Structures are given as C-alpha cells and as structure tokens.
Amino acid sequence: MNKILVVLLFLMGQVSGYAQPFRSDSLLRVLKGELTRESLYERQKANRIARLQLTLLHTDSTRFNARFNLYSAIFEEYHSYKFDSAFVYVQQLTALCERFQQKDSLARSTILLGTILLNSGLYKEAFDVIEKMDTAGLANRLRSDYLVLRARLYGGIGEYDNDAFFTERYYRKADEDYNSADRLTPPSDFEHTIDLAFIPDSVKQKHLTPDFYYHLITNRPMPAHNLAMVAARLSFAFSGEDRLCFIILAAINDIRSCTKETLAVFLLGQELFKMNRTNDAFLFMQEADRNAVFYGTRNRALQIESMLPLISAKLVDEKQHQKDKLLIWFLVSLIVGGILFFLLVIYRRQMLRIKDSEGMIREKNAELQRVNARLWESSKIKEELIGLFFKTCSSYIDMLQTATRETQHYIKLGKYNEVLRLLKNMEIDREKGNLYKMLDSSFLTMFPGFIAAFNALLPEEDRVWPKPGETLNPTVRIFALMRLGVTGNEAIAKILDYSVSTIYTYKARIKSRALVPAIDFERKIMEIEFIGI
Template sequence: MNKILFVSLFLLAGFNGYTQNKKSDSLLTVLKSEIARENIYNQDKEKRINRLQLQLLHTDHTDFNSQFGLYSKIFDEYRSFKFDSAFVYVKRMISLSEQFQKKDSLIQSKMLLGSILLNSGFYKEAFDVTGEIDTSGLSKALKTDYLILRARLHAGIADYDNDAYFSHSYYKQSEDYFKNADIVTPPNDFEKTIDLAFLPDSIRDKKLTPDFFYNYIIQRGLPEHGIAMVSTRISFAYTGHDRILFLALAVINDVRSSTKETLAIFLLGQELFKLGKTNDAYIFLQEAARNAKFYGARNRAVQIETMLPLVAGKLIDEKQHERDKLLIGFLTFLIVAVILFFLLVIYRRQILRIKANELMIKEKNHELESVNGKLWESTKIKEQLIGLFFKTCSSYIETLDKIKHQTLHNIKLGKYKEVTLFLNNVHIEEEKGNLYNMLDSVFLTMFPNFISSFNALLKKEDQIWPKSGETLNATLRIFALMRLGINEHEAIAKILDYSVSTVYTYKMRIKSRALVPANDFEQKIMEIKFIDSNHQ
C-alpha cells in the first residue's frame, strides 16, 4: 500500500511539474507579444504625462496642494520610467515643500528621492539623502516607509558589492530594518498571506501551492505595477519553472505599466539561463539592458553587462553546436541520399529490366494465344470440313452404288433405253449446286458474321448481299474459301469450277472498291471471327 501511495504521489508531482512548465511557457509567449507592443504602452504613458504637465501650467503657484499633487503624479509616472525626469520633479517637490515649510511633504519627497537614487545605483547619494532625514516625530506611515527604504538601500548595496564579507553585513542591517518596519506597522492580511510562500515546505499548508499564490495575486485587483512588485517578491520563494511563472507575470505587468526600472526582467533572464533556455534568456536580458539604459539605472546596467557576455557566449556555443549538428546531419543526409540515389538507379534498372521481360513475356503469351487461337480455329474448320467431306462422299458413294446396281440390273434385262433414261435423270449441275449450298451452310455456321463483316469493308453502293434463297453467291464464295485458308487461285477455281482468270478478276474487282488499302483487304478477311457454337 505504501509503495502504491509513493508512486501515486510521484506521478502527481510529475504531472503538476508538467502543468507548471506549460503555464510558464505560455506566460513567456504572452510576454514576448507584450514586449512587441511596448511602444504603444510607452506612448500612452507619455500622453498621461503631457496631460499632467499641461494641468501644471494652469495651476496657481500659490496653491501648494495643487502644485505638490501634480508634481507627485508626474513623479509617479516617471518614478519607474525615467530617472532623470523623476529626479527633476522630486527636486521640485523638495523645493516646494521647503518653500511652504511643509515638513511631512519634505520628508516624503526626500525619501522618494532616496528611492530613485537607489534604483539608479547612486548608493552614496541615497545614503546621504536618507541620513539627512530627521526621523523624530514621524508618523507611523512615514516611519515605516523610511525603514523600508533603508532596508532596501542596504540590500541593494549588498547585491551590488556581491562580497561575502561586506554583503553579509549589509544583508544583516537590511533584515533589521525590515523587522523594525514590521514592528512599527504590522503586516496586514494580504502581506501575511504573501509571507506564507516563504515558509519551509515541512510546515507550509499543502494547499499553498504556486498556483494558489498566482491566482491570489491576480484576483486582488491590484494595479499593474503592484502585481509586478508582489510577483517579483514571491518569486524569491521558488526556483525553476515556479519562479519563472511569477517573474514572467511581473515582467508582463512591468511592460504594460511602462516600468523601465525593473528587477524582474533581469531575474527572469538569470533564471532562464540557469534552466538552459539560453535563447530566451538572451532576449530578455537584452530587453533588460535597454530598459536600464532608458531609465538610467547604472547599477542594473553593470549587472546586466556582466551577465550578457556569459549568456551570449553560451548562445554562440549552442548555435555553433546546432550548426555542427546541422552540418553533420546534412552530410549524413547527403551520403544517405547519394547511396539511395545509386540504389534507386540500380533498382530502376532492375524494374525496367523486369518490365521489359514482363512485356516480352506478355507479347510471347499474346503470340501464343494468337497461334493457339488460330490452331484451334484451323482445327475446328478442318473438323467441320472433314465432316462435310465424309458426309458428302458417303452420300455420293451411296448414290453411285444405287446407280451402279440399277444400271447393271437394266443391262442384264436388256433394258438399254431405261439405262439411258435413268442416267439422264442424274443432274450434275443440280448436285453441284446442292454441294455448294451444303458448303455455304457449313461455312456460315462457322462464320455467321461473315457476310456483314465482309460488306463492312465496302462502300454501301458496292456491298454484295446474297439474293433471296441464296446462302452465298459466287463472289462471297471465293472470299469464303480464302477465309478457310485456301489462297491459291487454281485451287479455288477447281473447287468452284471457275477459270483462274475469273477468280482473279473477282478478287481484283472487290479489292479496288474496298474501304481499306488493297494490300490489307485479304488480311481483314482473315480477321473475320470464327464462332463455334459448342465453344460459346
């Protein structure tokens, strides 16, 4: 049971990690699209500043609250946007407070000056300004702001020094200032909830996942700059893709609020570099460098300039590695392609050879089929003609036998007149006609389409059709014998009792009227189909 539970928890953790990866990747995609729209957000901010500056021109110089209020609003617009402009307006706020002897406003203005000096890397100047502030008699709000500013100042110089000895001392002082600030103004419920993210996993409620804090920030209705600040703070409680999730959210809102003095995008580039996403890290660190230059954050510019060459070097190495892999892949592909090409050529030759052999076999089979068809046809014709021959011969032998017996009988009896009369009753021409009719009938049984196929080779006016009661006429009979394979003029003449010249004349006359060339006419006759009723 314990093993099953362990595996289930492991799989669930893997799934949650995959989900976080997807979410952080999606936010990075949104961030890139927002950076592409950066100029639009900047133009909107400049329009707001122009409107405030226009209002300032029409403000009564004796009205402290109106002037100070507008200076404060313009300063707020420039505070994280452009150091030089923010410096000008906070100095005006200080001068105005001194002019009207407004102590709280003066202290507030000096702390704002200290904050932008800190942001821009003027640590000594920031220490000097905050050191001038008289902290006695400050309200809780101003006291808390002062302590937080001092805490941030010590933490900032500790990060900048990045030294094991000196940084440790600064971090310790920063922690003390934050503790004192919490004593003066205890954290509210929102701050307490955010602080829960920093509790150790062993004592933190399991429900307090990165998704919980992500949704908690989004649903609080904070302004864009507020979301960015809180997200950046929570990001220090996590590592890897969880940290990228909050840093990406912070940078998106920094872009939308035109915040140029931004720590989030620098931290995002660092974290992506640690995870091996060098290309994205380089893109965001370049954006961070542009922002630092635009704002005038010297300390951030130094940090970025230290980091960028490392990222760029690794990116170059990765690109070179990718090019090497691509080159190796291309060469491998080229070698494989050449081998495949030669194999394809060999294969194609084999296929062509096989197809040629198949074609030759088909042609031979076709020839064999044709020969077999002709042999079968010839056999069937011979069978029919031999049957006709024996039937005819048998009939004439029987007739001759009758004539012989009758003639011998009459001669024995001396009836010579009856012999003469009997022999005169034997009509040779009639018998010859009967023989032709029998031959015609047998032929048309074998070639029932002969007459129509024959006439299809002639013009309509030259076609030859048997008369009523005829099977074949003389012309058709000559070509019928040719279809049976009897081609010699002498043989045809003897069978039909014609002269050779008559047979020749008939043939030439028909050929001259044919629709096909004369030389092809006999071949067309031979192509008339033989039909065997028993074979169908």
Template sequence: MTKHHYLLFITLVVFTSNCIAQNINADSMLTVLKKELTRKSIYDAKKENTIKQLKSRLEKKQNHNAAIRYNLCNQIFDCYRAYKFDSAFVYANKMIDIARESNNYTKETKSRILLGTILLNSGLYKEAFDVVEKLDPEKLSVALRSDYLILRGRLYSGIAEYNNDGYFTRLYQKQSKQDLKHAEITVASTEFEQTITDAYLPDSKRDKKLTPQFYYQYLTSHKLSEHGIAMSSTRLSFAYHGNNKVFFLALAAINDLRSATKETLAIFLLGKELYRQNRTSEAYLFMQEAVKNAKFYGARNREVQIESLLPAVANKLLAEKQYEKDRFVIVLLVIFIIALVLFFTLVIYRTQLLRIKANEKTITDQNIELKQVNEKLWESSRIKEELIGLFLKTCSTYIDTLDRAKRKILHSVKLGKFNEIKPLLDDVHIDREKEHLYETLDNAFLKIFPNFISSFNLLLSPEDQIWPKRGEALNPTLRIFALMRLGIHELPTVAKILGYSESTIYTYKIRVKAKALIQGPDFEKSIMDIKFIDVSE
C-alpha cells in the same frame, strides 16, 4: 469601464477559474505578457500625458505656497520614480529645496529618503550612501525611521550583490538583514504584508491553504494598483520555482507594462528563469525588453547585470537555431535521397504503368461502348414490347368491334331488314376512331417518355416552344418528333401513320429545325437522347 479594462477583467476571470485547477497556467500568462508588449507605447504615452498635465499645473502654481508646490512635485516624482531616473532625481531635489525653504524637516527627510531610493535603483550606491549618512535616525518619526532602515538594508543588499566578494559580501548581507529586521520591528506589518511574507515559510510551518492559487486570488481580490500587484507578485516569485515562479514573474511584468514601470526587476528575473528552463527564445525576448527598460530608466547596475548575461542567452539561442538548421538540412538531405530512389523506382515502373493504364483505358472505353449499345438494345426492346402490346390490344379491340358489326349486319340480311344496315354502318366513325387511336398512342408514348415534351421544348427558344392544348396529350407536330424518338424517321411511314402527306410532314420538320437552338444533325441527336423511362419499374 473602457474596452481595454473590460478585456482585462475578462482575462482575470478566466485566469482565476484556471487557478482553481491543480496547476497555475504559466504559459497563458506569458501569452498575455507578449500581447501586452505590443501595447507598451500606449501605456508609455498615457504616463507621459499624465506627467505633462502635472507639469502644466505646477507651472501655473509657481507663485503659490510651498505645500501646493511640494505636493505637485511629489506627484510628478511618483510618476517618474519607476519610469525615468534623471527626471525623478530633478524633482526629488526640488522637493528637498521646497521643504527646506518652508523649514519642514519631516518633508525634507522624506524627500532625501526618496532621493536615496532612486539613486539605489539607478546603481549609484556611493551617492545613495552619502544621502543615508546625512540622516540622523534618532530624529526621525517611526514611519520615516522604518523607510530609512529599509533604504539602508536595500543598499547593503545591493552593494553585496554588486561586490560579490567572499568576505565583504557576507558583512553587507548581515547588515542588510539587521536593518530590514529592525524596520519590520519599527512598524508592524499589515495583514496583507504578513500574508505575503508567510509564503516564504517552510511547508511544514506554512498554512496548507497558502498555495499559488490562493495568492493569485488574494492579489486580484485586493484593491491594489498595477504597480502594487507587480511588486507583490515579484516578492511572491522568490518563494516558488518552476512554472509557479514563471507565473508570478509574468504577472508582475504585465502590471509593470500597464503602469509604465521601467525600473523593473520582474521581466529580467523572468528571462533568467526561462533561460534556466531552456526556453531560450522567450528568455532572449524578455531580457532584451529588460535591457531596454534599464537603459530608458538609467539603471546602470541593472543594465550591466543584464548585458553580462544577455550574450550567453544570445549564444545559446544561436546554437539552438543552428542545431535546428543543421537538423533541417539533414532531414532535407534524407528526404532528397529517398525522393531520388523513389524517382528512379518510378521511372522503372512508369512504362509498365502507362501500358497498364492504356490497356485499362481501352477496356474501359470498350465497356462504355458496350454498355451504351446494351442500353440502346434494352431501350429498343422495351419500346418494342410496349408498342407490340399496344398494337395487339388495339387490334384486338378493333377485331372485336368488326366482329360485332359483322354479326349484326348478317343478322339483318338474314331477316331481310336491309334498312337497318345503313344505321349500323353510320355508327362506325373513322375520324373518331383515328383520334382515339392517336390518343392511345400519345398516352402510351408519354408513359415511356414522360419528360419528352419539356425536354423537346428545351431545344427551342421560349417564343418558339410547342406545347399541347388543354386536353391534348400530343399535338401533330409533337407526334412527328415522338415517332422520330421511337426510331421512325422515314417520311412515308410517318405520313401514313399520321394521315398526312409527305410534303406536310417534311414542312413541319423543316419549320421546327429552323427555329431550334441546336442546328443540323445535332438537333436530331438531341431528340434521340431524350431519356427513356422503364414503365415496368
């Protein structure tokens, strides 16, 4: 199964499921038809390739017996029969000549009936009647007599439609009905043909199951050729109206395209029905396709019939487009007037709006500045609270320590145990206490600024970054900038707190600033921008 046939199968499945619903989806079928129109050249090329192969086989069989040549001509005729009249005419005559050469009256008669059929399709009614008059129905077999009567019935029907005369048309239509009725009596209808015919029965006499949905499933469930589906769908379309009629005509037109049928009535009838439903744009599209097919095939009567209606469709389409254009212009004009009024209204209020916006911006800027000031005050307040708390706690600890040492020394003095005083003083380790103090300050600082170390190192290139050693909270360099973040910038103060000389502190700061990614005052600003975290939250 090719990709195209697989997609066709999926489409049929989808449509079948839709048919089970209340209404047949005519619009979906029209969508498929429009897509198939874009593939028309592919189907035509396939038909031409088939004909080319058959002609090549016929050329190689020129010296073979008449039966082989007749069958090949018959196959080529079948390809041309609904595709191109001129070529079909040539091969119908070849079939007659071959049958006459072999004295096969049955094949000759069959070929003449086929010739009459394509003459009828092309609108050559006189020539078709000439063919019919040369045939003797009494000498024909049952099957051929039925074909003969059908051809003659169609001829009378076609000439009645062509003449469109109040008197003769009725006579031709009467003769047509008689011939078609006799043809039906001559060869009994098959179950399939009878089921299709039952669609024309009045509602009171027709089986309730014979709905459009039933007929769609009925057509797709039988192993019909694409041309067979097209012909059956066209017949069914005459039994319906509205969307059901559109559905079956679209189905017929789709299968006509896929079978490369140019002698087609379906797409023209579809255009007429859509025109009647005021779907002019689609009607014009399909009627244009119908006239192309008629010209390609050589259906003179159909071409005249379509071209007599096509100008009316085109005029209506132009009128609709002009109406849409006029309506668009009116709408555009109304929109322009409204826009003009709005423009002048906006101009009137623009100055006021600008003033209001300017005032709002001033207020917003002041609020932002005030918020920033408040945040800094709040941050400063919180830092001071933390540091004061730390200071009081540390001082309290050292006071307790001094008090205990004082008591022990006084006790030793009273007892005259002066030799015990030196060990007590030796227990006081100033360096150790200083390191403990730094550690306490470091931990307290990192509680307030937990991201300080990482944020600080983002200001340095990777190879110059400063990280504390394992076990350290902060190292001396980081402490210098930690004090800066706390707002302590004076060198003497920093040097006194850290126990370094001012020149040492200055050297540390200069070295780090020289390696910073941000130079100048912006570096110190970036230090001050490191986020404060409220430890009480």
C-alpha cells in the same frame, strides 16, 4: 495548479481584465499583447505628468503643502519611469523642504532620493545621501523607511559584488536593518501574510498555496505598480510554473504602470532562459535592456549585458540546430526521393514490360483465336466433306452392286445385248454433274455468301455469276475448292476433270482482273466468312 489558474482567471478578470485561463502560456500571451500597447500607456503617463506640471506652474511658490504634494506626485510618476527626471524633481522637493525648514518632509525626500539612486545602481551615492541624514527624532515610520532603504542598499551591493565573503556580510547587515524596521513598524496583516509565503514548507500552513496568494493580491485594490512589486516579491517564494506565473504577472503590471526599472521583465528573461525557452527569453531580455537604457539603471544594464550574449549564443545554436535538422531532413528527403525515383523508374520499366507482355499475350490470344477459328472451320468443312464423301461413295457402291448383279445375271442367261444396254444406261457425265451439284450445294451451305464476296473482288464488268439453273460455274468452283483448302492446281484439276494448264489459266485470268493485288487475292478468298452448318 489548475485550481490556481482558474481562481487567478476569475480574480484578474474582475480587477484588470487579464487573459484566460491563467497558465504561464496564457499569461505570456497577455504580456506580449501589453507590449504592443506600451506606447499607449506611456502617452497616458505623459499626459498625467503634463497636467501635474501645468498645475505646478500655476501654484503659488509660497504654498508649501500644495507644491510639496505636486512635486511628490510628479516624482512618483518618474520614480520608476525615468531616473534623470525623477532625480531633478526629488532635488527640487528637497530644496523646497530645506527652504521651508520641514525636517520630516526633508527626511522623506532624502529617502526618496536614496531610493532612486539605489534603483539606478548608484550605491555609493545612495550611501552618501543616507549617511548625512539626521535620524534623531524621526517618526517611527520615517526611521523604518530609512532602515528599509539601507537594507536594500546592503542587499543590492551584496548581489552586485557576488563574492562569498563580502556578500554574506552585506546580506547579514541587510537582515539586521529589516528586523529593526519591523520592530519600529510591525507589518500589517497583508504584509505579514506576504511574509508567510517565505517560511519553510514544513511549517507553512496548508492554505498558504500559490492559489491563495493569487487570490490575495489580485482581489486586493492596489495600483498596478504595487501589484507588480508584490507579485515580483512573491515569485521568490515559489518555483517552477508558479514562480513563472508571478513574474509574468509582475511584468504585465510593470508595463501598465510604465515601470522601467526592468526587474520583473529581467527576472522573466532569466527564468525562461533556465527553462530553455530561448526565443521568449531573448524577446523579454531585449525589453529589459531597452527599459534599463531608458530609465538609466546602471547595475541592471550590466546584468542584462552579461545575460544577452549567453541567450543570443544559445538562440544562434538553436537556430543552427534547426538549420542542421532542416538540412538533414532535406538530404534525407533528397535520398528518399532519389530512391523513390529509382523505384519509380524500375516500376515504370516493369509496367512497360508487363504492358508489352500483355500486348504479346493479347496478340497470341488473338492469333490462337484465329487459329482455333480456322481449326474449327477446317473441322466443320472436313466433317461436311467426309459426310458428303461417304454419302456419295455409298450411292455409287449401291449403283455398282446393282449393275454387277444385273450384268452377271444377263451373262448367265446369255443376254449380251441386255448387258450392253445396261452399260449404256450408266451415264458417267450425268453422274459427274450430279456430283458437282452435290458438292456445290454443300459448299454454298457452308459459305452462302461466297459468290457475292468473290464477285466483290472483281470489277463490275468482269464479275462471274452462275447462269440460271447453276449453283456454281467452273470458274467460281475452282476458287470454291481453294476456300475448302484444296490449293494445289493438280488436285483441283483431278477433281474437276480439267487439265492443270486449264486450272492455271482460269486462276491467272481472274487474278489479273481483280481489284486487289494478285498476291493478295487468294488471301482475300480465304477470308470469306464460314457460316457453318
């Protein structure tokens, strides 16, 4: 099939500029394009007819041959285009032949009259016309045309009746007339080759393929109308894609020749309908209906009117099916969308919960970090204080041991005055001061910015700074012990050798003057940064 299409492309490109490549879809696009140019071809035909009519008007009525040729040319323009006009001119042609008593020309015009009556579906009238003909003495060519016309009439009536008994009789008579016509005028080589397409495949020569016939008819110079007729006839010799291509080819040339008999486009609509290509079938069947009305083809109009409702109903069913599919798709999409929305809501809630959990975890981690920092700070402070404790205790134990030995020695020797002198040399206040200095020094090592941070909590005029030579004064020392974790007033009083009321008074006085609320003052003290050792 691909080879057929390529050959058809080449040949049609040479002959008439057809589309490419030659597949049915491509040919359909060409046909649809030709439909848009239909009015152009009709204007061209109208111009040709107008020129012929003008020439006829100026032709002497006594010149038989000139007027016969002009009537024939005008009739030929109307022959497949418009029945009413063709009927008028063939009657004038017949009258001309009768007036000049031209028997052969009269026979030819009568056959033409029968032909257009046949095309219009007026079978009885066509039979009445040919039955009145005097066929005696006619040339073989005219008698052959007469027999072909009668065969076509029998075939048309048989197709119209569509009856198992009568149709068979009409078809048999048609075959007899065709055979008689062939005996009178044997077909030409071209006609014989066309006839070979209809022999059974079992005896058909291998080269008689659709490709061959495409090449044959498109490479042979012939008018568009003749090409359409040959292509339409060949379509009955093939099936499937090949048949469709020949029918489309015939329909294209029908449009180019302004043929309105509608056979090719009607067959195309039928074939597409069988192939379930309903949209295209409806389009071309409507075109066939317009052509039938325009030309006046009664029999074809009846066939089209019987087909159009079927195609329309199927088209409506397909549209409804598409709507149903669209509705189902919409409902499924709606359900899926609802499910996705539900999942999205659940996902969002889960994400919010995760975020909340992450926030709690971050808060817990921060709190743990603060706790760990405080634990590390407390651990370092304890290490420092324990070290200070053991160092101080060791110093005082050494001092007590020395004092004990000396006292025992002086007592044994009876030197009691020396004992008193030794006891007087042990200055408790000085040792207490040394202890405070040692404590202050260790504290400032751990909190070097404590004094400045402490005073930053007080107004300028109430700030407490150590005097020259002091590390910490009593007031600052109280809050220093609080920073070390000694919060009880009694514990602070014992360490500093103050009364509990004195400690309370110091603390109350400082808090009352602070820049922050009294309730927050101790918290601010505990927030003073620990540097470590």
